[in-house]
Amino acid sequence: MLQALLIFLLQIVYVPVLTIRTILLVKNQTRSAAGVGLLEGAIYIVSLGIVFQDLSNFLNIFAYVIGFSAGLLLGGYIERKLAIGYITYNVSLLERCEELVSALRQAGFGVTVFEGEGINSVRYRLDVVAKRSREAEFLDIINQIAPKAFMASYEIRSFRGGYLTKSMKKRHKEYRS
Incomplete structure (x- = not known):
């Protein structure tokens, strides 16, 4: 036993x-x-x-x-x-939402906004990259401001350049000083 x-x-x-x-x-x-x-x-x-x-x-x-x-x-x-690693969310909106973009950026998320053509109208897509450890925070912001947004997510294996890389380098330099 x-x-x-x-x-x-x-x-x-x-x-x-x-x-x-x-x-x-x-x-x-x-x-x-x-x-x-x-x-x-x-x-x-x-x-x-x-x-x-x-x-x-x-x-x-x-x-x-x-x-x-x-x-x-x-x-x-x-x-x-x-929650090791990073996740990318594609957030699709029926109309432009500056309040959402602003709230995500103020929270420290990198946001890229795209305008596209849907079947009947113009659509907007936000590409947002975040640490997986902050995913719940990201989803809370989306649910508060744009609860009807369509979202798809995928995990990132690796990346180079962009907002996150620059901010990480900046924090690393500040840490070393």
């Missing part, structure tokens, strides 16, 4: 570590991913080693499977809380 509990606990640690390593790889942070991978590998070997010692012990196998599932839930929760 003690082995099953240990296996369960190892899986609850292992799967979130696996999740974080995968996210780091996707975000092109390979050195960090390699460091996390060391811990992942050690936990994997220990927990599977215990399971393979006695494949007739269904309690250990069950603990491994249930721990893996619980670890997925925990890993997803941790990933949302860490």
